[in-house]
Amino acid sequence: MISIQGKGVSNGVAFGPLFFYKRSDNSISRYEVENTEEEWNRFKAAQAKAIEQLGELAEKARAEAGDDAAMLFETHQMMAEDLDYEESVQNAIQNEKHNAEAAVSDTAEQFAEMFATMDDAYMQARAADVKDVSSRIIGILKGVVQGGIDSPVPVILVADDLAPSETVQLDKTKILGFVTEGGSGSSHTAILARTMGIPAIIGLGKQLPADFEGREAVIDGSTGSVVIDADDATRKMLTVKMEEQKKTQEMLNRLKGLPNETKDGHKMKVFCNIGSPDDVPAVLGNDAGGIGLFRSEFLYLNCDDYPTEDFQFEAYKKVLSDMGEREVVIRTLDIGADKQIGYFNLPHEENPAMGNRALRICLNRPEIFHTQLRALYRASAFGHLCIMFPMVTSLWEVREAKKMCERVKKELQDEGISFSDDVKVGIMIETPAAAVISDRLAKEVDFFSCGTNDLTQYTLACDRQNADLGRFFNPHHTAVLRLLKMVCDNAHKNGIWVGICGELGADLSLTETFLSIGIDELSVSPRSVLPLRQKIRDVNVAQVKDKILQMLMTDENAT
């Protein structure tokens, strides 16, 4: 028995043979052909095969993610049969006597070059599409197996890490779990595994040599352990665990399509927190009602310089159109404190949690804010957008931020660019100041969302990142819960809704409390949606409300 430890990023247990992902290499051989007619027919056959494969991918994407996702592959199809593209290949084969692989490769370079030199970031990115299509044709010419899994039985897939175009082509019915050398919890492999509901373990480095191919393994995504040739005891223990998880998941899956409604008819919106457009399939897969917090920071963190308006617009638009009519709350830039970005050149601070961060940066550096708001309003035409400002402490901040929104709307109107006239604007309640003046703030905005991590940290004057303060950092503290109740009361008096988008939202021991104090929305990670729905459907608010509210006000053990 061999045990290896990695980091589990998607729960579940799987038994099966290890299979190493085989990536087609891009090298091609070049030679002169004698029979150019035969070579041309080879190309035509490969081209037809590629078009057929792309058609299948388009149908698969349509079934999994809708028409928009399918269009990508349909565009690739059209590129593969483009008249100029074909003519260039034909010329290289028939006149220059190049072999088909070389002819396609050269043609790809030529067209990619045309796109790459265009004066438009969007078109420049299309160079990758031409290359993608061409390597598919070359792969077919070379006889590479598409989808990378050439095994008659389902396997545990081992890879260094997988690119999005690779994950989408995998034959999902052949995969029991993922094991990768590199990757992170937010990598495509991790997201795919969570969406598929199968285990994934990452960060194994070079612990799995390629000659382990075909050996029986057991992986446990909750602990990150990979066991090869497990002994009977380990095997038995993990089998039991697998059965239990399967039962739980089946029970949860039955909740899909059902309302988040308590026994006595109180409804709660259950939304998701996401960090990138790639998380949307997991949101939809877990049947969430919308997105309660889209952290826009990833756009800034993944760049070496300020992301442009167009770049941001595309990302927001993608999420909004993928979510259709469901609400999407996008939080404006929230950096500073624990999230630092080099090119912002922010001076070092002694106390960054209380420093120049989030909305404060946006108000101090209006040009950054302006770009983001323009991208957001432009994207609003493609879905149901709500904009949320983080780290509010005063009324004037909200008014100044709203003024910027008005300016942006006016500009877009003057430029004839369409945007939705029904974009709701809300704020995060994550400082005690905002909670205390929430009666005034509620008159300025359309909704509140409580960030419980920061609200706890600021209320209890307790750094949440200091490991020595673990027992002092208590989000269940009566002070925090009383503030939440106060925020709810003030919101409802002014006819606006209030949510929680911090980790506390998924804390099932507080679900009854949240329902009792009148929280309208909980935004949690995609995986927590169904467990939360199950909990909500078990509660009878009328039975617990009085007791909970009384405890909140009189609890002698107030922590």
Place this chain on the structure above:
Amino acid sequence: MKTFNYTITDPVGIHARPAGILVKEIKKYDSAVTVTKGEKSVNALKLMALMGMGIKQGDTITVSVDGADEDNAAAEIENFFKNNL
């Protein structure tokens, strides 16, 4: 031959998706369709050449439709531009 002018309103211009749908649309007709911007003209069936024109929001293009079904085709294609671009 029928021609019409159209000014692009889509913020991203004639990008891959609408260009792809446009090619599909044009294939329905027998007429040859040419898109002209400034000095450059392309056969609108050629997806990559069409994308290569770099047609952006605010650009005015001329579309000419030539063939047996040009009356109907020109009207439908003009509608397509209005609805998608």
